[in-house]
Amino acid sequence: MTGGRVAYSEVCTDDELLSWSRGYCRDVRRERGVDVRFDLVEWEVSHRAKRRAAAVKRPQLPEARVGERYDWDALDGAEGRPLPCTLSLTREAFEAFDRAEWESTLRHELVHVEQYQRDGTTDHGPAFRERAAALDTAVHCQAFADAKYVLTCATCGGLVARRYRECPLVRERERYRSDCCGATLRLE
Incomplete structure (x- = not known):
């Protein structure tokens, strides 16, 4: 136990995962000045999610x-x-994930909580990107499951999107263009 919580390498149960993650987030708030009220944050563990490492569920205001x-x-x-x-x-x-990637995921979600508690909503726009950089975290969390559909730029091969089920982007990919080169999308 470290500071009343189980060591990261010893996390086995959902309760331990929640406890360790809450403790880490409190440390980030204290050490990096994240403006979050944890008394207004509920915590849960999902065993079903395949596309997101974590998420902030909030009312639409x-x-x-x-x-x-x-x-x-x-x-x-x-x-x-x-x-x-x-x-x-x-x-x-x-x-x-390894510990560094999980910590990055938690910092990413803290940006969402901070934006929500201040602004009533959140996104991945310029303000998010700026705050994510200040907290040394990515704008998009790393994938942890294999996508069924991977779309790339037909010109440069850059990743455009991962999809875990068929959707309009997959079915109608010839209608879309990549942001990088403006080229058509290729299904890998």
């Missing part, structure tokens, strides 16, 4: 915009504070 402080006082039931959100951690991702 009217008029919420990233970069504009949300008026929590105007929302019924908020009592001047953000409504709770849920940080859902994917067990399979934890098992697939």
Whole structure:
């Protein structure tokens, strides 16, 4: 046990995963100045997720915009504070990642929680990218499961998207263009 929580290498149960992850996130808040109220964050472990390592589940709020402080006082039931959100951690991702990648995933999700609690919403836009860089984390979390469909740029071969089931992007890929070269998409 370290600071009242099980050592990372000893995490076996979902409760231990939650405890270790909560403790790490509290350390990040203290050491890196992340403005998050953990009393308004619920935690869970997902055994079903295949595409996301973790996620912040939150209500969709009217008029919420990233970069504009949300008026929590105007929302019924908020009592001047953000409504709770849920940080859902994917067990399979934890098992697939090394400690550095899991810590990066948690810092990524903390950016989402911080944006949500301040602005009432969150995205992966410029403000997110800037904050992610300050916390030394990626804008998109590493994949931990093999995608059924991998779409690449037909010109440079760069990754465009991973999809785990058939969707319009997969079915109608000839209608889309890559952001890198503006080329058609190739299914790998």
